[in-house]
Amino acid sequence: QVQLVESGGGLVQAGGSLRLSCAASGSISSINVMGWYRQAPGKQRELVAAIISGGNTNYADSVKGRFTISRDNAKSTVYLQMNSLKPEDTAVYYCNLVATLTGYTYWGQGTQVTVSS
Numbered sequence: 001q002v003q004l005v006e007s008g009g010g011l012v013q014a015g016g017s018l019r020l021s022c023a024a025s026g027s028i029s030s031i032n033v034m035g036w037y038r039q040a041p042g043k044q045r046e047l048v049a050a051i052i053s054g055g056n057t058n059y060a061d062s063v064k065g066r067f068t069i070s071r072d073n074a075k076s077t078v079y080l081q082m083n084s085l086k087p088e089d090t091a092v093y094y095c096n097l098v099a100t101l102t103g104y105t106y107w108g109q110g111t112q113v114t115v116s117s
Contacts, residue, residue, distance in 0.1 A: 009111030022095030029099040034078040038091035
């Protein structure tokens, strides 16, 4: 079993920055994809950014150039640096881990990010 614990959400003014962290623990496959999804009220959960264990990244078009995903494999932790935040970035952000070889998918409990205008 894998547990994901997020931290770093909060309230920030438009144009500000936040850094989210997600620490994974448990039986973690060394080959995996970690990412961040978000879900705003009344909307579907959407991918924000993902990073594979080798370091390749993928971003939603809406956050390219503003958000940066990174990971520390030694700490089994993934980060999301969010700059130039906009009110439309307001959502609950969820950490996600997919064990590539088995397809098992794990989710964190979510952390609220609120951007005021």
